[in-house]
Amino acid sequence: MRKVYPFIVALIVFSVVVLAVGKRDTTEQTGPLTIEYWTHEDDSRTALEEELIARFMRENPGIIVHRVTHSSSMQIELVAQAFAAGNGPDMFNIPIENQYAYITKGYVAPVDYPSAGYESRQDLVDGFIDGVFDAVTIKDKIYGLPLEYTNWCVYVDKEAFRSVGLDAEKDYPRTWEDVVRLSSLMVVRDGQVLKRRGFDFRYPFYLSFLVPMVEQLGGKLLSDDGRIAIEGEDAWIQVLTFMQQWGPNGLNLGSPTYRNARNSFGGEEGSVAMALSGLYQESRMKKQSPGFYDSDLWMVVPFPVFENAINNVSCCTYAHYFMVNASSDSQVQKASWHLAGYLLSHGEDYLKRGGGILQPTKALVNSKTLRDIPYSKVFIKDMERSKMIYFGSNSAEIQNLLGDAVESVMLNKVSPEKAYATLKASVQEILDEQRT
Numbered sequence: 001m002r003k004v005y006p007f008i009v010a011l012i013v014f015s016v017v018v019l020a021v022g023k024r025d026t027t028e029q030t031g032p033l034t035i036e037y038w039t040h041e042d043d044s045r046t047a048l049e050e051e052l053i054a055r056f057m058r059e060n061p062g063i064i065v066h067r068v069t070h071s072s073s074m075q076i077e078l079v080a081q082a083f084a085a086g087n088g089p090d091m092f093n094i095p096i097e098n099q100y101a102y103i104t105k106g107y108v109a110p111v112d113y114p115s116a117g118y119e120s121r122q123d124l125v126d127g128f129i130d131g132v133f134d135a136v137t138i139k140d141k142i143y144g145l146p147l148e149y150t151n152w153c154v155y156v157d158k159e160a161f162r163s164v165g166l167d168a169e170k171d172y173p174r175t176w177e178d179v180v181r182l183s184s185l186m187v188v189r190d191g192q193v194l195k196r197r198g199f200d201f202r203y204p205f206y207l208s209f210l211v212p213m214v215e216q217l218g219g220k221l222l223s224d225d226g227r228i229a230i231e232g233e234d235a236w237i238q239v240l241t242f243m244q245q246w247g248p249n250g251l252n253l254g255s256p257t258y259r260n261a262r263n264s265f266g267g268e269e270g271s272v273a274m275a276l277s278g279l280y281q282e283s284r285m286k287k288q289s290p291g292f293y294d295s296d297l298w299m300v301v302p303f304p305v306f307e308n309a310i311n312n313v314s315c316c317t318y319a320h321y322f323m324v325n326a327s328s329d330s331q332v333q334k335a336s337w338h339l340a341g342y343l344l345s346h347g348e349d350y351l352k353r354g355g356g357i358l359q360p361t362k363a364l365v366n367s368k369t370l371r372d373i374p375y376s377k378v379f380i381k382d383m384e385r386s387k388m389i390y391f392g393s394n395s396a397e398i399q400n401l402l403g404d405a406v407e408s409v410m411l412n413k414v415s416p417e418k419a420y421a422t423l424k425a426s427v428q429e430i431l432d433e434q435r436t
Helices: 006-021 043-059 072-084 096-104 121-126 158-162 176-186 206-216 233-246 280-288 330-344 347-353 376-383 395-411 416-435
Strands: 033-040 063-070 145-150 153-157 188-190 193-200 220-222 229-231 272-277 298-301 318-324
Touching: 033 043, 033 072, 033 330, 043 063, 043 280, 043 330, 043 347, 063 072, 063 330, 072 096, 096 318, 096 395, 145 330, 153 158, 153 376, 158 176, 158 272, 176 193, 176 233, 176 272, 206 220, 206 233, 206 395, 220 416, 229 416, 233 395, 233 416, 298 376, 318 330, 395 416
Parallel strands: 033 063, 193 272
Antiparallel strands: 145 318, 153 272, 153 298, 188 193, 220 229
């Protein structure tokens, strides 16, 4: 096998960034303003945004918008590389757990309320549901506008339930113990290979689903003052034990080595009976498997809790925010906020035509458009018992450490106790270094 050296990969990525962005000119521009807007790939949203941006440019003839897309994972990497090289895009969005560090490092500018179409900070906040701006507010300044606001519930294939003599409407899982029991009935194996999974997790998004599971049992990622890591030994060990038993060296019900469960749910493949996903999943099902979408063969149910849970916590809510480069020309910054506000003024279009994206305005959350989407009430109700995903300058690193812990017990037969101790020490070291 040919060996790929890390420095060569880094050089290639850096070259892509430089070629994609070019040299940043921070002097005042005298001609048409050009906005470099980076976002993640999504066919439905691309069609909508290209239409909206074309309309925006017609209405603002002095502004040119270059919309550049990457895969979700590559977007995170390339934005980081671009800012490190001093060539960050004028406007971009990535998940808040990766995005928050750009605020603390001073890379992004606070929202220009008038340019974005708001009279004041209060006018902006009043138009959105509670808590939306907590993740992007520092010292009373707001640094992002929410492109999408998402939580996950459980999609259920009713036919998979019928195949084992169950009625999904009555027998859907309420607890994680139910999930194990039902998955054990529905799993189909060829030797040790899983041909159909009853359920599987959204690896590697451990901050989204694993932390709430721990919180259900009274544990915490960090103490309330943020100084102590991985609190609640019993809770963490119970969850790590659960994951070990779930994996290939336990009951063999699922594994991070298989295809994303969300992408294996429904339609012709249907190799997963239950999967975690957001409201956007419905739009993708409608496009990829219209027959399945239009049938009565699926439903959505709330995020499960453990039987001995002491907290009723659902899957974390996460968000992508439009942010603007603080190093961009001042007029480009104003134009970028104008564009972000313009896109946010089309929330119903994003929900209906943009891939089922929910922009969390009060008007949209209370709209008939949202109510008419199947099972939207399940998502909104679950959001009420959800917390925002952990965000911080170290969140991406902590998520990787969570992944190391889970995958060590699932794949490498490391004891839950040892994995817990290693995780606690590693995250604590990050916190201690951050304070020095």
